[in-house]
Amino acid sequence: MLSRTAENLFWMSRNMERAENTARMLDVSFRMSLLPSTLDTKALHFEPVLAIAPGSGSFDELYGDLTHDNIIRYVALEPENAGSIWSLIRHVRENARAQRSAISSEAWESLNSTWLQVQNLDFEGLKRWGYRDFFDWVKERSHLFRGVVFGTMLHDDTFRFIRLGTFIERADNTARILDVKYHVLLPETEQVGGYVDYYQWGALLRSVGAFRAYRRVYHDTVYPWRIAELLILRADMPRSLHHCYEVLIGTLDELAGKKQLECRRLAGQTYARLRYGRIDKIFGGGLHEFLTDFVAANNQLGTQIQEDFLMVPMPLAGAA
Incomplete structure (x- = not known):
């Protein structure tokens, strides 16, 4: 196998897994923030997400205020953040497109349709969708990709x-x-x-x-x-x-x-x-x-x- 092909496959799967893991981190932070607590839930539950998944580290430049909505927007949808779910799925699709002949048509379709569903999603659309429903969708798309790879390749x-x-x-x-x-x-x-x-x-x-x-x-x-x-x-x-x-x-x-x-x-x-x-x-x-x-x-x-x-x-x- 050509090293370029292997590289694209490696990063395709790694970025898809990272998109799922980022959704999982946001999901657990959101769930915890809803629990009754005497602690500062903003700092306790959402700020650590930036430490785990800092992306390009440009949060302060883009948003400044450390709020729940800003952190979710930055980590989920910000195109300027190379580690956002939006950016990771875009990279996944680019890697998959470069290796369409190496992966099954079903694997390509699952990744391409995931990107088509998320590429024009803005923050208002995300709020209408619902944070938890969006996080669950990202996890399900990752599960679908892995299942298709295992079952068709x-x-x-x-x-x-x-x-x-x-x-x-x-x-x-x-x-x-x-x-x-x-x-x-x-x-x-x-x-x-x-x-x-x-x-x-x-x-x-x-x-x-x-x-x-x-x-x-x-x-x-x-x-x-x-x-x-x-x-x-x-x-x-x-x-x-x-x-x-x-x-x-x-x-x-x-x-x-x-x-x-x-x-x-x-x-x-x-x-x-x-x-x-x-x-x-x-x-x-x-x-x-x-x-x-x-x-x-x-x-x-x-x-x-x-x-x-x-x-x-x-x-x-x-x-x-």
Whole structure:
């Protein structure tokens, strides 16, 4: 496969996953802002979105006032923000158009129709649509794309580069949203384990589609340390760090064959920490430190994949 083709497929899937993850972050922030709380919900729930998905970092220049509507508009629809959902879907469509012969017609149609539905959407239209309905739509379009890819394309190298982009980005998002939740909310003075805290953690689980999975695994109330265990170490949780790296390891093995590539070594190094890690040891060394190290290692892996397989390394649209 040509490296240019592999690059377009990698970034097509990575940007689509990032659009979904951005919608999930906005959704959980919106849900949390509706809960009763004595805390400053603007700073607590929406401002961290700018830290997780800063895009081009031009929010202050474009809007100035830190309001719920401004943050949603900037992160969801702002064309000047390279990391907005609107911009990410545009990049997805451009990558897909460049590789129409490599992907199935159904995959192309799903991405093209997604762009056609969002390209002329303005903020008034978004408010009429409803924030949560829009976030759900973005997630559903991402699910549709992945389902179509899995069900209509050969599971060859084309499919594998799409998988690489998806799971590199998914792991990054899970680590970032978990880190921000712990870092921002847990030290606050509200009672841990209270009903507000329960619904806040429940909203986080729902943002990564893990609420029912948590109840099936633990059969108990929602505890922060168990959420961390579920989203970091559970191999059977689809958005956990462990599961993402299990898929990445298998995919890289299929792509590399017998070649000893640096990206495979880096992925194996991180995978070992996740496979053999224990949540008490992670907390003992500091959850924030663990997640910060993971994000750095995940970014290094993405760069190394570019060097080993693709064209000249380039940053993800909107990445800091």
